[in-house]
Amino acid sequence: MDYDFSDDIQKIWPMLIAVGAFAAVIVGLLLVLDVLPRWGRHRWHVLGFLGPAMILLLIGLIIPAIRTIYLSFFDAGSQNFVGLENYGWIFQHTETLHMLRNTLLWVVFVPTLSTAIGLLYAVLVDKARFEGIAKSLIFMPMAISLVGSSIIWKFIYAYRSEEQDQIGLFNQIRVWLGLQPKQLLLDPPINTLYLIVIMIWIQAGFAMVILSAAIKAIPSEIVEAAKLDGVTAWQMFWRVTLPSIRPSVVVVIMTITIATLKVFDVVRTGTGGQFDTNVLAFEMYNQAFRYFDDGKGSALAVFLFLLVVPIVIYQVRTLRQRTESR
């Protein structure tokens, strides 16, 4: 049709130049580091290898994080100190309390159900025929953007009034069963659960892949010994498989919990946070970018960070144990 590629070619050049310049700088840096005095004092090497990343982390994450903590004690325009008022606001309004409730629903259901389904599937397809294909099917949603996923699910949740044909599969099934079609995303709090299903659909594949690898790593002697003892599949799962892969299960649950706390795109494209489906991460975006209230936005961000701190501490502890055991 009338698409003209020449308009867009201009966008390709800056990209190539940037990549070229970057490559030149890195190669130059490595060559300079090469001629520096060898192992004796490698302060320069540390600086050369670690420096660029540290600078970016500093301006991209560390300074912003400190600034956000600071701003969370100020009002919308960051002019007047307000103490803990922004934090108080989080707990004092019906809307924000509903938002917290929704976030809680997400954090309770997504990690547990995705892990459970992923684990079940990993156990079931383990050593089955077509294992590779079977796993790809579940894993595929991981490759799709959350925006894309929300659109996919529109075709499940879409609503048409009773006289019309349904175009959403869920409501069509209701009609086939002789029920009324329903506006699924309108009624709180159940609408949050429908959004949660989307996230479970995405995360189960992640859980499945990790847990499947963990299951395959269980020493075969243990499995064989259990089989010789004549355990049933059920006992095998609870007494052998699950205890052996417990550390992986913990890692999976924590990783999905963090991803869930940050969930933003699903709500944004699913309902736009309307109809009482708001969550913490989305409200933070709204406060900072739609209402330009840096204080409240920052307070929400800090609050979210505080929720994840226990997970960080736990992971750092296991990380240290592992380094020590190495």
Place this chain on the structure above:
Amino acid sequence: MSSVTAAAAETSPLYRPEATTAAGRVRRRLTSRTASVVSIIIAVLWTIPTFGLFVSSFRPEEQIKTTGWWTFFSHPQLTLQNYNDVVFGQSSSQGQMASYFINSLAITIPAVIFSVSLAAMAAYALSWLDFKGRDWIFIGIFALQIVPLQMALVPLLKLFSDGFSIGGAQIIPAVSGDTPSTAFVQVWIAHTCFGLPLSVFLLHNFMAELPRDLFEAARVDGAGPAMIFRRIVLPLITPALASVTIFQFLWIWNDLLVALTFTQSDNAPLTVRLAQLAGTRGNEWQRLTSGAFVAMLLPIIVFLSLQRYFVRGLLAGGVKG
């Protein structure tokens, strides 16, 4: 950890104790049948949503809007019009996906290259150069993974628009996204910063597993740290680099939040465009379907063809059996 991967990679021979009794045989067959049925049910449930969208994207507009995609099987009717509109159409109500596809490429490719290379260098310093406070820096970088991006967006945006100066001396100049040549600079830097913690963490896990003897031998031969990085470390961690690259690619290509903050509408990637189509033109179903598929195409191809590497990257994240 390497043992986990190794054990996962080799398919251990099946162990099947001979069923001694008829009852045992029947019971075993029943469990395996239930297992198959349940796994097929899950697989179907997980595939139907994407499949429905896929079928819909080839159906004519008025059919998408009036009947469910499953009626396609009783009244099959295919068209490529949706794709044609959404990819090449130039009116703003159409997709203009071709332009946004280029934007996505122009954002993703440099950002992936920047973050993976810098992360590889940092991971090398953190795993094989000895210096004070090394472990604490590593733990700090690990912890940064959890900083909610939303927290970093506003300050980073301010930094881009004002630059950074100490006592009137401009240390970092302001980066405007207004001219075509610098349009993507902000989003590149943002993605590079945000991608670093995970990449450093994963690459460090791989690098730390390399045998110490290699480094000592090279050192004896008179190679400096930079030469060892280029000649020994990089070739050995190529699979790890591949897996981290795929991670970064999927993450940046699929990102909405960073793109919303750091790109203007002309330079926005596919995800932003899709979100717009889904929001303001919620009734243009025919464009949503094909548009969503255009946006998914590249990640799914990359993902399916390089799945092995992707899984390796996931498993490096500290999974112990």
